Amino acid sequence: MFEFDELQKQLTTKIFMLIGIFTVVPLAIWLAAGAIGISPYLAAAIVAIAGLGAAFAASQKLSKYALQPTAAVFRALGHISTADTSNVLNTPPSLGDIKFARSITETMLHDVYNFAAGKNEGAIQLESNYKLLLEMLNLSNTPLIALDQHSKIIFINKAGIGLLPDSARLNPIGLDFFKIFNLDHTAGEQDIGNWLSGCRESKLKESQSWQRVALKNDDGSFYLDIQADYNRNQSSGVELLISLIDKTSYYNEQNQDIEFISLAIHELRGPITVMRGFIEVFEDEVSPQLNEEHSKLMLRLSASAKQLSTFVRNVLSVTRTDNGELRLHLQKTDWNDLLSSISKELRPIVESRGRQLELQLPETLPAVSADGTAVYEIVNNLIDNAVKYSPKAGKITIKTHLNNDGQVETLVADEGIGIPDSIIGNLFDRFYRSHRSKESVGGTGIGLYLCRALVHAHGGNIWVHSKEGEGSTFGFSLNQYQVNAGTIETSGPKLIKNNHGWIKNHGSVRR
Amino acid sequence: MSKFQHILIIEDDTFISELYQRALRKSGYNVSVALGGVEGQTMALTGDYDLILLDIMVPEINGIEILKKLRSPSVTNLANCKIIITTNLDQDESARAEVEALADGYLIKADVTPKKLVEIIGQMESS
Known part of the structure; x- marks a missing residue:
């Protein structure tokens, strides 16, 4: 003192x-x-x-x-x-x-x-701590990479270096992360680069994770789960810390599951093809001699075989969705044309089940970015639901218009029993089925889950409005073609996609 | 594009090949059928076809290999021939680009009834 x-x-x-x-x-x-x-x-x-x-x-x-x-x-x-x-x-x-x-x-x-x-002891302690930390980071099997505000690598541990292309391994500091890491995200997900741009525009601190991101380098293909932590203006200069967790063996096992399901579905589809083919032969060649009742039964047989085919496709799509393998191929699509062709396909099924299908299209609509096969699955599932929960002779309406956000919105409305508020939040969950539908209506609870996945993969939104006793309206909105025209493949001939595959359009003018 | 005259079906499932044959013949096409991959490839390379319906899962050779062979530059007799992959195997992502570059169509058989197949072929003829 x-x-x-x-x-x-x-x-x-x-x-x-x-x-x-x-x-x-x-x-x-x-x-x-x-x-x-x-x-x-x-x-x-x-x-x-x-x-x-x-x-x-x-x-x-x-x-x-x-x-x-x-x-x-x-x-x-x-x-x-x-x-x-x-x-x-x-x-x-x-x-x-x-x-x-x-x-x-x-x-x-x-x-x-x-x-x-x-202080001197402290400095010695600090230096020894630093060495210990560095050793720990290098012993970790989890690749860790720190980027500065220009996306340049300012730190990378040994495991991280292992993921680099050979040419970058000797001196990775200062390299642009996005130029040397060739990452392939699951369809519909925002990639790290776009997420980071968003953070730089409006965030101080943000974290995000991604699953099943594919990475290809000189050593082969990898699957990674990625965690990224963004911090603006750090005195250390570290703006983004990226942890890459190698999950290749885990996802490869999942791929084998998908392969098995694909093969099983291939086997299932063989007999379905034959059944549907011969039902059609009977419809064409025998129906003229059938009485009204038998004709009705024939229609039911045909609609059921088609439903079976759709269900099998749903199973495959859900498997792919669950495993992050869902890949869409968006194309410039005339929305009225696509909805017309889908309702033409579905009308006989709806009518064979005693309901009416009405299609209300506006005179003009801008082109939409869509995958025709996926849209068929979305509409088909929404209509299948509407049929299940509608009274006999109930009307199901498909309407479409351009909404205030500039997206093309499509509504599938029924006059059915409606959905109680208590379960409306769970409707799009996987395998979710309401108690009452378990007792009275068939289904697996994958339809709406799949609809949501497919709409999200398009970059769109899906929702439902319902009032008990008065019916439900499911809606989804998709982007106009001009919004993401730049990211859509345009080289080569156009593929006309629909519910059964695709056909290349060689003509200069579409029908 | 004028109306196709001669169509080759490479398909190992006899029920399905019969169905397609029946529907196509009824629509006035001349149809040949190969039940195996090697036989189908030989027939394709030596015959004169306007359209080939090619199953991917045929015995002996993978359909994609046949597609590559038929579309190789040395094959001249098929320059104007369309090839549609008919399969019940959903498109394999790894082979997607190749198939899209070489084939003129890709159809899931379970979703395409014979009548629909005839309709699609008609659309190809008029495009």
């Missing part, structure tokens, strides 16, 4: 003493010289010599009392200053010569040296 009041008091006393010595001693000599009759010149010389002596004595005192302690404190402070790296910490100087305020200076010096010693 420094006692500044005491220090001030002592300093004032000493200064007054010095002034006293300077004034009193020459005056006394002068008076004494006059009294004993020494010549004034000799007296002046004696006074001058005495003055010099007093000044020397004063400077010695000043040095011991003020300058030396100050210099010692400065030297001590130099040990803990980062400005002077040549300063090596050693023991405090001898304080024997420092007379004034010794106790205060001594305490101060010891404090400074103790602090400096502590």
Whole structure:
């Protein structure tokens, strides 16, 4: 504890003493010289010599009392200053010569040296911590990469280097992450680059994760789960920290499952093809001889076989969705044309089940970015639902229009039993089936889940409005073609896609 | 494009090949059938066809390999021949680009009844 009041008091006393010595001693000599009759010149010389002596004595005192302690404190402070790296910490100087305020200076010096010693130990500790941390990061099997605000790599651990192309492994620092990592995201998901651009525009701190991102490099193909943490304006310069978790073996196992389901579905589809083919032969060649009842039964047989075919397709699509394997191929699509052809396909099924299908199309609509096969699945599932929950002879309406957000919106409305508020939030969940439908209506609970996945993969939205007892309206909106025209493949001939596959359009004009 | 005269079906399932044969013949096409891959490839390379319906899962050779062979530059007799993949295997993502470049169509058989097939062929003729 420094006692500044005491220090001030002592300093004032000493200064007054010095002034006293300077004034009193020459005056006394002068008076004494006059009294004993020494010549004034000799007296002046004696006074001058005495003055010099007093000044020397004063400077010695000043040095011991003020300058030396100050210099010692400065030297001590130099040990803990980062400005002077040549300063090596050693023991405090001898304080024997420092007379004034010794106790205060001594305490101060010891404090400074103790602090400096502590800091030095801290620095050694810090360096050892850094080495330990680096070793841990390099021992980790999880690739870690830090990017600066220009997406340049400023840190990458050993596991991360293992994912780099050969050419980048020697000196990866400073390379552009997005140029050297060729990542392929699941369809419909925002990729890391776009997400990062969004963060840079409007976020201070944000985190995001991605699953099943494919990466190809010189060593083969990988599947990664990715976690990215964004922090703006960090003093470290790290803007984005990316963890890449190698899940290749896990996703490869899933791929085998998909392969099995694909093969199983292939086997199922064989007999379905034959059944549907021969039912059609009967419809064409035998129906004219059938009575009304038998014709109706034939129609039911045909509609059921078609439903079976659709169900099988749903199973495959859900498997792909669950495994992130859903791939859409968006094309410029005439929406009225597509909806007309879909309702033409579905009308016989709806009518064979005793409901009416009405299609209301506007005169003009802008072209839509869509995958025809996926849209068929969406509409088919929505209509299948509407049929299930509609009364006999109920009307199902398909309507479409351009909404206020500039998206093409399509509504499938029924006059059925409606959906209670309590379950409406779960409708699009996988395998979700309401209690009452379990008892009365068939189904697996994959239809709406699939609809949502397919609409989202288009970059669109899906929703439902319903009132119990008055019916439900399911709606989905898709982007106009012009919104993402730049990202849609346009090279080569156009593929006309629909519910059964695709046909290449070689003509310059579509029908 | 004028009306197709001669169609080759490469299909190992006899029920399905019979169905397609029946529907196409009724619509006035001259139809040949191969029940195996090797036989189908030989027939395609030596015959004169306007359209080939090619199943991917035929015995002996993968249909994609046949497609590549039939579309190789050295094959001249099929320059104007259309090839439609008819299969019950959903399109394999890894072979997608190749199939889209080389084939003129890709149909899931379970979703295409014979009548629909005739309709699609009619659309191809008029495009």
